[in-house]
Amino acid sequence: MPDNIKLQILPTGTMHADLTWLLLDPSRVMASRAEKNRPAHWVGVPTHCVFIDHPEGKLLWDAGVPRDWETRWAPTGLQEYFPVDEVTEDQWLDSRLEQLGYEPHDIDHLVLSHLHFDHAGQADLWNDAPRTRVICSKDEYEGAFGFEGYNLGAHVKNDYARLNFETVEGDTEILPGVTLLQTPGHTWGTMSLQVDLPDSGTMIFTSDAVYRSESYGPPSVGAGVVYDSRKWFASVEKIRSIAERTNATVVFGHDEEQITQLKVTPAFYS
Numbered sequence: 001m002p003d004n005i006k007l008q009i010l011p012t013g014t015m016h017a018d019l020t021w022l023l024l025d026p027s028r029v030m031a032s033r034a035e036k037n038r039p040a041h042w043v044g045v046p047t048h049c050v051f052i053d054h055p056e057g058k059l060l061w062d063a064g065v066p067r068d069w070e071t072r073w074a075p076t077g078l079q080e081y082f083p084v085d086e087v088t089e090d091q092w093l094d095s096r097l098e099q100l101g102y103e104p105h106d107i108d109h110l111v112l113s114h115l116h117f118d119h120a121g122q123a124d125l126w127n128d129a130p131r132t133r134v135i136c137s138k139d140e141y142e143g144a145f146g147f148e149g150y151n152l153g154a155h156v157k158n159d160y161a162r163l164n165f166e167t168v169e170g171d172t173e174i175l176p177g178v179t180l181l182q183t184p185g186h187t188w189g190t191m192s193l194q195v196d197l198p199d200s201g202t203m204i205f206t207s208d209a210v211y212r213s214e215s216y217g218p219p220s221v222g223a224g225v226v227y228d229s230r231k232w233f234a235s236v237e238k239i240r241s242i243a244e245r246t247n248a249t250v251v252f253g254h255d256e257e258q259i260t261q262l263k264v265t266p267a268f269y270s
């Protein structure tokens with residue numbers, strides 16, 4: 001592993017949503033008859049990208065939420081359920097790139113964990129950036145291009161239709177010390193990112209393979225909006241076994257508590 005990797009977590013705005021979308025957790029979410037009128041349990045659903053300045057190239061993990069989420073998501077109906085209602089001007093991914101001092105085409109590898117609208121929301125910044133490799137898993141690519149119409153759930157074709165993808169299969173070390181892990185279940189081909197850092201140790205970014213600490217457990221707690229629940233549970237255990245073997249810091253996709261305990265840009269891990 002190179003000794004001069006620098007990794008920055010870039011918060012890119014927070015959605016809010018009913019926790020029922022994220023956790024199938026009877027003890028917390030489902031109401032008994034005595035609680036029929038209990039209000040919905042809305043929680044923060046923060047989003048983040050990860051920027052890695054590596055001696056062999058600059059890598060960006062995920063592409064945030066779009067500035068025009070309200071109109072872009074309107075045909076899906078999901079803008080009413082996942083409003084991006086807590087975001088500051090400096091958090092949008094295009095602002096984050098500016099703070100880093102880069103244009104989209106300065107990124108060598110744009111890796112999309114999966115193509116949901118809150119992970120590929122600004123991937124269209126790379127529509128005309130031919131020198132950037134845009135990477136997702138083969139299964140995600142086939143699923144995301146395998147339907148007709150504007151969207152399928154939170155897959156909005158306009159987010160990614162014009163990108164020139166390279167796809168990967170199996171766990172893939174994309175740069176020395178930087179490995180893409182196949183962790184499907186949330187979608188056809190959701191991936192996680194393992195980064196082995198000289199000082200900070202191993203970090204695993206789960207994206208939506210694990211939403212929150214309660215999803216991880218143990219025991220892991222599934223969700224209603226999962227493409228394949230059996231694969232989802234298997235992926236959580238795959239992450240856990242790698243994390244235990246490497247003593248990794250596991251960074252969940254949308255955990256409002258955890259993100260406050262992590263170092264975020266301009267601070268970095270190395």
Ligand SMILES: [Zn+2]
Binds near residue numbers: 114116119186208
């Ligand atoms: Zn997702």
